[in-house]
Amino acid sequence: MKKYIVFTILLSILLACEEQQTAKPVISDPAQQYQPQQTDYDDYKKDPFKTPLAKDCKDECTRGQKQCVGEYYQTCGNFNEDSCIEWSPVFPCDPGKTCQQNECVSKTLSSVTSCGNIDANTCDERNKPYYCANGNYIQNCLICSCPDCYTCREDGTCQEVIGCTLQINATQNVTPSNITPNVTQCISRNCTEKNIQCGQTTDGCGNTLHCGTCMTGQCVTGQCTQTTDTAISACRTITQPGDYTLTRNIAGSQNHCVHIQNTRDVTLNCQGYSITGGVDHRASGLVLTNVSNFEIRDCAVYTSNLNEVWTYIVQIINSRQGIIQENQFGNHLASVIDVRNTSNLQILRNSINASYQQTNSDNNRIENNWFNPALLRNMTGPCVVISITGSSNSVARNVIDGKSNGIFDWQNNIGFDDGVCLQDSSRDIIEDNTISNVWDCGIETLGLISDAEINRNTIVNTGHCGIGAWHWSSWRNNDVKNNYVDDSPSLFDFFRDYGLRPGETTYYFEDNYFEGNRLTNPETNSAFPARPAQFNLDTNGVRVSSIQGERLVAPQQMQFANNVLRNNVFTGPTFPLLKPHYAFVDGGGNTCQQSTEQGYPIQCS
Structure with a gap:
């Protein structure tokens, strides 16, 4: 059936x-x-990896590549209907971070003590709130203002706004001018958002978070120390904590390709490579079952089941505290990301050529994604x-x-x-x-x-x-x-x-x-x-x-x-x-x- x-x-x-x-x-x-109607379906089967609306095009970048746009960033992937890869919309870095040298890094205020090439009595726009006066830098946000997510004190110095986030204003064409800081209220962060695996920390708004204990090893500065650094070059089941890296494109023959189950503290970084499920109609590219504290990033997840519609390309079941970010999902017909009985999941900044459904799930965030589901014309x-x-x-x-x-x-x-x-x-x-x-x-x-x-x-x-x-x-x-x-x-x-x-x-x-x-x-x-x-x-x-x-x-x-x-x-x-x-x-x-x-x-x- x-x-x-x-x-x-x-x-x-x-x-x-x-x-x-x-x-x-x-x-x-x-x-x-x-x-779909038979005529379109027959056309599709002749060339299943080219959508009906595909046109001749040229790759604009290398899959998985990043670039800074001011203090924000773009990733390289397939974000439209053609078969080529291109730059994504502009995304904000995580709270308290900025983009430098094509990576999101923690924001720091300048500590320089001389004006250098900055004209006298002017603001250093790259290092707010520093101001050049008499040949030296001084902090003066009363004149130069503060960077995003900082507020100006009466003495002219900047103080970080706890819980500040960046938001993209709703628009079809996202540009840096459409991105603004949201500092109207303190927004708490959970253990996953703060990348804390164990022990205690604060939520950024004055409350204490209890982030659990390590199944193996010791908790050192919020991290479990004994994990496995494993390279993946073929479909497999993962049952142990660890930092896993995909080293090539992989595909299943019949069943699921990568199945992470009954474990915690797992990171999978695909480095832009793809995971493709097998030809069985129940097969998914990626499945997570009973997993906590996980991250999936920079993956392209597809199905090879070209004779089916509404196939699950990703399944997340009975899991919690996870981040799915900066991935590409879906390649043909009507693929589905299926989430069940899962809490505190973050689906962030992904290019999703599929639909998304979740059932019996709480405290999940589906934010800053580009949904461009693949469908045949009819x-x-x-x-x-x-x-x-x-x-x-x-x-x-x-x-x-x-x-x-x-x-x-x-x-x-x-x-x-x-x-x-x-x-x-x-x-x-x-x-x-x-x-x-x-x-x-x-x-x-x-x-x-x-x-x-x-x-x-x-x-x-x-x-x-x-x-x-x-x-x-x-x-x-x-x-x-x-x-x-x-x-x-x-x-x-x-x-x-x-x-x-x-x-x-x-x-x-x-x-x-x-x-x-x-x-x-x-x-x-x-x-x-x-x-x-x-x-x-x-x-x-x-x-x-x-x-x-x-x-x-x-x-x-x-x-x-x-x-x-x-x-x-x-x-x-x-x-x-x-x-x-x-x-x-x-x-x-x-x-x-x-x-x-x-x-x-x-x-x-």
């Missing part, structure tokens, strides 16, 4: 965002939706990034391309349904992402979502809405602020489809806050006429899904209250649909067409 993504959300994704009066036929066989898929039944996860500062034409068509949808999806989760953060080219919504949620922050996302070219929820939807205490949606029929679409699942007693939409969100260039298509926003809360839930024990929602089981709308720009030919009226509170400053409905809850300007 072919392997497809199987999880509880798939039924709802395949049904995919119905219009309120229109029911889409249920597809009982996922192959009917996900299998394939469709669910979400580029999806998190199911988790808590305190972050999806931030990613560039996500769903590979769709942005047109919702029941029979001929292409590309990905949604950019980011959440199901039955709490305290998640979706911020500063650039999401484009999906045929449904930029961000969609399912089930109960509570205490989430959905802020400052840029969403362009969707077939349905910017942000929406309907399948088993309940929302409580969520903030949705300063999101920008362009070329979409609607800014928001919220209603309830399907009944109460077993264990669910109430359908909620309460204490949510919508502020500063903006829709421009509303787009009408055959499935969804342009309407700036739709909150049609109380007229749905009139059917049940195939979940055993699900029952219809009764009026007394609906709880709607205190949903604030403030300073939103609802551009469109008509007013936002807000039902029932009592569920909404006018926070003022909303721009929209004024409704003539009696009791309409907001005043439009």
Whole structure:
């Protein structure tokens, strides 16, 4: 049996965002939706390593190479649809570091004592806050300011801002001018982020971290001393702590290629070489099972299973405290990174030609990645990034391309349904992402979502809405602020489809806050006429899904209250649909067409 993504959300994704009066036929066989048309598939098999959109091109750099762009950096890899390698977007170094000689190194203030070639009475811009006065350098940040992540004292010297991070502003074309320090609050760091393997340290905000003990050897300055430095030149299983280095491209014949299991304190540096899984449909290039305190970096992970779609190229299961950074994932069709029952994982600065899914996972960070999933022209898929039944996860500062034409068509949808999806989760953060080219919504949620922050996302070219929820939807205490949606029929679409699942007693939409969100260039298509926003809360839930024990929602089981709308720009030919009226509170400053409905809850300007 072919392997497809199987999880509880798939039924709802395949049904995919119905219009309120229109029911889409249920597809009982996922192959009917996900299998590419035969003509394209035949073309693809003739040249499986060249995507349909590949063009003649030339490598711009050497894979794995780095270069500085000011104090930031770029890596060399495949970051677009052609078959060549090129420079990545610009990324910030880790907090407290800067790029010098093509590497991220710790920031230090200048200790020089003479002006050298610096003109008298001027600032040394490379070594803020030093100032040339009477032939000598002095610290004077009152005149010259401080470098990023430092603040100026009254005596003119600089003090490091504890917990300062750098953030990339959401933009399709990331440049140094789009990168700014974020010093508004102390952001704590965990043991993995501080590269502490054992013992105790501080989190940067005054709290003590307990980073565990070493399985073997001694803990010296936060590091376990007895590890193995091992060169890898063939597929293998790793069960011991150590620093492992890939020395060549490797590929499995049938099964997984590299399997790290039942261990801790493992680093795998591929040095730009590739790991390719075997031809079995269950084979992945890289698998981690029951591993803690690990790092995977500078790897290219592929599948050799060219006759399958939705294959797992990477699996991370029952693991914790890991960093996956500066890698390239995916090479053909629809590959998937699959994460299950894993916590405190960081997916940072990777080029991902695949989709990402995580289940039952908490405190994970998916940040500063470039998602450019490989699909054939006539394939469709669910979400580029999806998190199911988790808590305190972050999806931030990613560039996500769903590979769709942005047109919702029941029979001929292409590309990905949604950019980011959440199901039955709490305290998640979706911020500063650039999401484009999906045929449904930029961000969609399912089930109960509570205490989430959905802020400052840029969403362009969707077939349905910017942000929406309907399948088993309940929302409580969520903030949705300063999101920008362009070329979409609607800014928001919220209603309830399907009944109460077993264990669910109430359908909620309460204490949510919508502020500063903006829709421009509303787009009408055959499935969804342009309407700036739709909150049609109380007229749905009139059917049940195939979940055993699900029952219809009764009026007394609906709880709607205190949903604030403030300073939103609802551009469109008509007013936002807000039902029932009592569920909404006018926070003022909303721009929209004024409704003539009696009791309409907001005043439009």
